[in-house]
Amino acid sequence: MKINSKPTRRSLFMKQWDLQSMVLPGIIFVFVFSYIPMYGVLMAFQQYDIFAGIWDSRWVGWTNFRLFFNAPEFFNVLRNTIAISFLKLLISFPAPIILALMLNEIRNMAFKRIIQTVSYLPYFLSWVIVSGFVVSLLSVDNGTVNILLAKLDLIEHPINFLSIPEYFWSILVSVNVWKEVGFASIVYLAAIAGVDPTLYEAASIDGASRFKQMYLVTLPCITPVIIIFMILAIGGILSAGFEDILLLASNPILREYSDVIDTYVYRVGIQNSRFSYATAVGLFKSIISVVLLLIANRVARRAGVSLW
Amino acid sequence: MRLSTGDKVFQTLIYASLVILGIVMFYPFWNSLVISFNEGRDTALGGVTIWPRAFTLENYNVVFKDTRLLNSFWISVMRTVIGTILSVFVTSLLAYGMSKRDLQLRNYYMIFFIVTMFFSGGLIPTFLLVRNLGLMNTFWVMIIPGLISVYHMIIFRTFFSALPDGLEESAKIDGCSNYGIFFRIVVPISGPIIATIGLFTAVGHWNDWFTGAIYISKDELLPIQTLLRQIMNSNIMTEMSSGNAIAMEHINRNRSITTKSLLMATMMVATIPIILTYPFLQKYFVKGVLIGSIKG
Numbered sequence A: 001m002k003i004n005s006k007p008t009r010r011s012l013f014m015k016q017w018d019l020q021s022m023v024l025p026g027i028i029f030v031f032v033f034s035y036i037p038m039y040g041v042l043m044a045f046q047q048y049d050i051f052a053g054i055w056d057s058r059w060v061g062w063t064n065f066r067l068f069f070n071a072p073e074f075f076n077v078l079r080n081t082i083a084i085s086f087l088k089l090l091i092s093f094p095a096p097i098i099l100a101l102m103l104n105e106i107r108n109m110a111f112k113r114i115i116q117t118v119s120y121l122p123y124f125l126s127w128v129i130v131s132g133f134v135v136s137l138l139s140v141d142n143g144t145v146n147i148l149l150a151k152l153d154l155i156e157h158p159i160n161f162l163s164i165p166e167y168f169w170s171i172l173v174s175v176n177v178w179k180e181v182g183f184a185s186i187v188y189l190a191a192i193a194g195v196d197p198t199l200y201e202a203a204s205i206d207g208a209s210r211f212k213q214m215y216l217v218t219l220p221c222i223t224p225v226i227i228i229f230m231i232l233a234i235g236g237i238l239s240a241g242f243e244d245i246l247l248l249a250s251n252p253i254l255r256e257y258s259d260v261i262d263t264y265v266y267r268v269g270i271q272n273s274r275f276s277y278a279t280a281v282g283l284f285k286s287i288i289s290v291v292l293l294l295i296a297n298r299v300a301r302r303a304g305v306s307l308w
Numbered sequence B: 001m002r003l004s005t006g007d008k009v010f011q012t013l014i015y016a017s018l019v020i021l022g023i024v025m026f027y028p029f030w031n032s033l034v035i036s037f038n039e040g041r042d043t044a045l046g047g048v049t050i051w052p053r054a055f056t057l058e059n060y061n062v063v064f065k066d067t068r069l070l071n072s073f074w075i076s077v078m079r080t081v082i083g084t085i086l087s088v089f090v091t092s093l094l095a096y097g098m099s100k101r102d103l104q105l106r107n108y109y110m111i112f113f114i115v116t117m118f119f120s121g122g123l124i125p126t127f128l129l130v131r132n133l134g135l136m137n138t139f140w141v142m143i144i145p146g147l148i149s150v151y152h153m154i155i156f157r158t159f160f161s162a163l164p165d166g167l168e169e170s171a172k173i174d175g176c177s178n179y180g181i182f183f184r185i186v187v188p189i190s191g192p193i194i195a196t197i198g199l200f201t202a203v204g205h206w207n208d209w210f211t212g213a214i215y216i217s218k219d220e221l222l223p224i225q226t227l228l229r230q231i232m233n234s235n236i237m238t239e240m241s242s243g244n245a246i247a248m249e250h251i252n253r254n255r256s257i258t259t260k261s262l263l264m265a266t267m268m269v270a271t272i273p274i275i276l277t278y279p280f281l282q283k284y285f286v287k288g289v290l291i292g293s294i295k296g
Helices: A002-015 A017-045 A063-070 A074-092 A094-104 A109-124 A127-138 A144-151 A165-193 A197-205 A210-221 A223-235 A243-248 A252-258 A261-271 A275-302 B005-036 B040-044 B058-065 B067-099 B106-118 B123-132 B150-161 B165-173 B178-189 B191-207 B210-215 B224-237 B245-253 B259-295
Strands: none
Touching: A002 A017, A017 A063, A017 A275, A017 B067, A017 B106, A017 B123, A017 B178, A063 A074, A063 A275, A074 A094, A074 A165, A074 A252, A074 A261, A094 A109, A094 A165, A094 A210, A094 B005, A109 A165, A109 B005, A109 B259, A127 A144, A127 A165, A127 A243, A127 B005, A127 B191, A127 B224, A127 B259, A165 A210, A165 A223, A165 A243, A165 A252, A165 B005, A197 A210, A210 A223, A210 B005, A223 A275, A243 A261, A261 A275, A261 B123, A275 B106, A275 B123, B005 B259, B040 B259, B058 B067, B058 B259, B067 B106, B067 B150, B067 B178, B067 B191, B067 B224, B067 B259, B106 B150, B123 B210, B150 B191, B165 B178, B178 B191, B191 B259, B210 B224, B224 B259
16 A cells, blocks of 8 residues: 555646646745744854854854843843733733724714724834834924823923833833724624624623623623634734834833843844844744743633634 | 613713724824924924914925935835735745645645744844845845745635635636636636735835845835934934934025924825725725634
8 A cells, every 4th residue: 555655646746736836936935034044043052153154153052042141131131021022912912802892882884984994094004104103292392292291281391201211111012002903903803793693682682781792792702713812922922022112212221121032132133243142042032932822822722722 | 772871871982982092093193294294493383283384395395306215215116016916926826726625745835834933033044044145235135035924825825715616627627727727717806815915015015114224235225114214213313413414404405394394294205105005905905804814
């Protein structure tokens, strides 16, 4: 049997040369631009020398990792990464779910469409533009936020929000919610649309108020979708953000609260050309992320939902 | 349906929160648009919020005369058009192949692709690879490395797998090859999904500034978002003192224009093209997102 099945397989493969040739360019591209860099991760264990390349650079074992753990920035970087990720998980994650639940209660279709369209808008703006908006709105001289706070008699002097490190986390998370909430709600709206309408009828006959229907029917019905997105979010928990932080924290004063693993890698790696060290820091992050993803998925599988 | 008092309160609360949300979502964009149409010196006095106080087109006039900016705009247009077409083409072809259940080694390919969604070499190895390939400071660095998105491939594949088998079988009987079926039958009926992925890819290209920031140092190749970022950065660093070069030149000549008004006009020029495309494609992408997320 075994002797027979092998040639059959190969001839089948040759027979579908046209299908295989559709797939081949994709495989080559992904191999070159995703797998070769994965192999490049080895330089984390080297003293990488651009002229020697990865074959002939000197191996240094865990030195780069040790350097990172002992670096003066280590504590701040790790704290900021975890804190910002955690805040995003706590606030940016439920926000689109709440928005979708609210939109679902709207019966006036025109109103619903306007709100939806407006809430998608920020998703289409680049982070460069968004950071421009933020700088303008928060500026000391004539930023709308300062004007508003002054008119409400909440402040006496304008606040320079973007140069106070302690404010950075709140600003970052708020801007993230602003940019992503509308678009992220699409998925949950779709899940809600799939809920069996007879469940609502039954609930209202039993005397459930609209709020109770939302809480006791809609929410449980979309839980599987929520869990899947939760798993993905946990896998990315050490990716506190990159573009948003890099652009919003262009003022180095903020670094104590804004530096996260990814921006640190960018700074030491690209700007200071410490390639091996930066790769080691990046690898540290990837490994923890994959482990978190596996744990989250295993826990979720117990609840009957899983990514794979 | 009859609503109880509690329900009415609940509904009112939701309407009210959504109105506030709508304003918060739209205001930053609107405010910047207003400032871009307001005379710079007047803006500096403060209080320009929802309507221009001293309307002028002068800011845009200056922006459209700036050759460096126009050139960047053009680079962004080119990379968006070329990048989107190529990327959608290669990705959809790949996805079509992957959607065939009898494709040999299909499961192995799928694992090969999915691994890359969760683990990557990271910034530095990718940077060094791109450099070793000689892509630094070329137009193609903005197109080739990101040509294939595994996520988009999966969305396409889900859509293609759901097409009725009969369509393709009859074409096969008529002697059509897989390529023939793909171009003559599958592509024409896949409008919504092609529009969706096309829009996502185009938005990605138009808004990307980071590729330009790390791989491109030649001014004539900078995409508009990267240039804008450079202008803003020099603006922040020298705020109040000298301002950036482009702005200063005009400010010296024409006192009614300030760095801020100029920046706002530039930001609008870098935003409006993408905003204009999306209302036309909105009905598609909502459908497209659903295909990708629910079954994905």
